[in-house]
Amino acid sequence: MSVVEDKPGKVLRVALLGCGVVGTQVARLLAEQADDLAVRTGARLELAGIAVRRLAHARPGVDQALLTTDAMALATRPDVDVVIEVIGGIEPARSLILAAMEHGKSVVTANKALLAEHGEQVHAASRAFGADLYYEAAVAGAIPILRPMRESLAGDTVHRVLGIVNGTTNFILDRMDGSGADFGDSLEEAQALGYAEADPTADVEAFDAAAKAAILAGLAFHTRVTAADVYREGITEVTAADIASAKTLGRTVKLLAICERSGDGVAVRVHPAMIPRSHPLAAVGGAYNAVFVEAQSAGRLMFYGAGAGGTPTAAAVLGDVVAVARNRLAGTRGPELSTYAELPVRPMGDTLTRYHVSLDVADKPGVLAPVAEAFASHGVSIQAVRQTSRGDDALLIIVTHEARDADLAATIAELQALPVVRAVASVMRVEGEEDQS
Amino acid sequence: MSVVEDKPGKVLRVALLGCGVVGTQVARLLAEQADDLAVRTGARLELAGIAVRRLAHARPGVDQALLTTDAMALATRPDVDVVIEVIGGIEPARSLILAAMEHGKSVVTANKALLAEHGEQVHAASRAFGADLYYEAAVAGAIPILRPMRESLAGDTVHRVLGIVNGTTNFILDRMDGSGADFGDSLEEAQALGYAEADPTADVEAFDAAAKAAILAGLAFHTRVTAADVYREGITEVTAADIASAKTLGRTVKLLAICERSGDGVAVRVHPAMIPRSHPLAAVGGAYNAVFVEAQSAGRLMFYGAGAGGTPTAAAVLGDVVAVARNRLAGTRGPELSTYAELPVRPMGDTLTRYHVSLDVADKPGVLAPVAEAFASHGVSIQAVRQTSRGDDALLIIVTHEARDADLAATIAELQALPVVRAVASVMRVEGEEDQS
Known part of the structure; x- marks a missing residue:
């Protein structure tokens, strides 16, 4: 010194x-x-x-x-x-x-x-x-989030963190939502405006968001979490059909970093998800970032601001x-990182999630029964069904209750093989709302 | 010890x-x-x-x-x-x-x-x-705001703080906005639900918000600010007509604590204000609180959460x-409060604000000229005028550019005395948007 x-x-x-x-x-x-x-x-x-x-x-x-x-x-x-x-x-x-x-x-x-x-x-x-x-x-x-997690919330128990922590992907999804454009065009626009790099892999494949999720989860749960522990899906597969399907149910699509307590462990994941338009994160537009925290005593907190630049x-x-x-x-130091809780990081398949599924089906009686049976056979309970006729076919939107992610994924695989299902038009997880039974 | x-x-x-x-x-x-x-x-x-x-x-x-x-x-x-x-x-x-x-x-x-x-x-x-x-x-x-202001933003220069820092008044204004109810009914509802006290004076007359504004301003500007320095207007005079008038121009009404640099000093005030519905603070509903900070380097930040309970x-x-x-x-202590800047707190009359004014006028030619003249005579420049015919009278909404608050107030007094003006239906300041000339 x-x-x-x-x-x-x-x-x-x-x-x-x-x-x-x-x-x-x-x-x-x-x-x-x-x-x-x-x-x-x-x-x-x-x-x-x-x-x-x-x-x-x-x-x-x-x-x-x-x-x-x-x-x-x-x-x-x-x-x-x-x-x-x-x-x-x-x-x-x-x-x-x-x-x-x-x-x-x-x-x-x-x-x-x-x-x-x-x-x-x-x-x-x-x-x-x-x-x-x-x-x-x-x-x-620029958003002060780590210090509040580490210090202001030190007397509280964090249950869940939902974050929009990558400005590039938020800009692209915001454009897709606003204009109906597809992923490719929106990425090009983001690149032209300087919001995305020439090689956008780290952003659009969510490697950047996954690293941030690992850091947030470690602080939130006093547990060691590395990037390798984070389940990761980028936004390259998000389609205009996904966005449109979200809209029909009053939702919007965001790339979320999700850190939550799950059973006696924690689950950390990054993927596109539909959230209600009334959720505070839904209003986070352009390249802005925001982190939404649910804590036992403090309740719901959100931190919003410029995520890059x-x-x-x-x-x-x-x-x-x-x-x-x-x-x-x-002559002192800041608080040490505490990892005393050492909670296990649980695999994605065991994590409880909800799915929003859009199916192209024939518009005739007898379609719903085999579809419903596919969900039931995997122990997945359906929360809502909405069928919209479109001439000789119909769009069937199904929102599930919470279930193991692996069971939901297996259901989708079975739906794809069903004769009455012409195509699985869209599959996306739903976050940010209570699962109302 | x-x-x-x-x-x-x-x-x-x-x-x-x-x-x-x-x-x-x-x-x-x-x-x-x-x-x-x-x-x-x-x-x-x-x-x-x-x-x-x-x-x-x-x-x-x-x-x-x-x-x-x-x-x-x-x-x-x-x-x-x-x-x-x-x-x-x-x-x-x-x-x-x-x-x-x-x-x-x-x-x-x-x-x-x-x-x-x-x-x-x-x-x-x-x-x-x-x-x-x-x-x-x-x-x-519960919102971590003082620590971020005191520590995270210690390397930055804060220009402005806009805060919804009183949950009772936010609940009441949110109800008025949602249902069209007047202040009295919304207050009663807040009291019935436990969001307002039997004697609501400290909340609805904004004494509570003014104390918080003084604390925020002191931290933001490294200057001593007391409650007595804060200009204060409560929400008891906010009418259903104000809310309706705000809606016609895509705005909503919030009780804001506003701390800003003003000339070579600072201005600290609490009053109802119209903000654009696209502003992050507009989405803060119910009894929630949020503090929006504009800093030179960090840009726009917002902190949201439960403000009481x-x-x-x-x-x-x-x-x-x-x-x-x-x-x-x-064996150490936290950072001391720094008040080294010692900026003067400027009087409300000298503060630059913008007004949204609704006038009931006769629906006939020749009305706008004397109205415009009243603004001009006080050096107040008009940004937008919108006239809506309602049978034999008309509603004239005028939004000004920035001007000294005292000049705006004097303009209103003159309008009230104008023969062509049947009534000044609503007067409220506009915040949270750039003054586009």
């Missing part, structure tokens, strides 16, 4: 690892907000260096003299107090963060992949070296920098 | 002052969640005593042996570490909190009135005695208790 002098000369030195979209904004805000940050933390935050891959890259407004390509040397420099990691990905970020903590630095990171895959290792290092590790920016960008993410990083700086000046 | 032994015997002793709706739930949760709280804080939280006014009062589930009527003795008892104040009101709460801090206790309170009126004094005592002072439950019940408020208290317990075990 650098020597911290008495006022007015207190200085904390900050190393910035990475200077891309987020890093540039962190550097800018550290400079622009320097006076406010000094009063709010009790020390001036001085940028000691910025680790980049290529020195030559143009970075308007960034002091060239601070740049270095030796990230490890910067992260472990004796005069550095706080290390900000905004490189992303597993390596070299992991090695840098571990080395920084070993050298007594406080660490702030926005790295969801690292935390979701190697959270246990980095948290263990944080404990072992007594180093702060903060990562509010890793989930839902350089400046909003940088704002979350700065909030964490102020926190670790205050802790450092006070 | 009591002696804290090494694990596994660490115990922190908690004194509970007040055992009404909130206190009963705090006592229950401390007992029911004891094991979880112990792991999360690192010490067992043991209830040392409960101060009540009358010992005889029935309190199901509360250990009679813990009760005392000597609150001061309990708050200053040498073996007590943490004092929870849920009595409410100014005295004796203030004296008890000050004495507790002087005796080295950490204090958690839900007392908005005390903080809004004597915040400076209790914060000064917190500093002087090095005692923690946490009060998340004082604003918007014994259990949700107790959940917020417990979150604070865990925080002060962790601080105490670590």
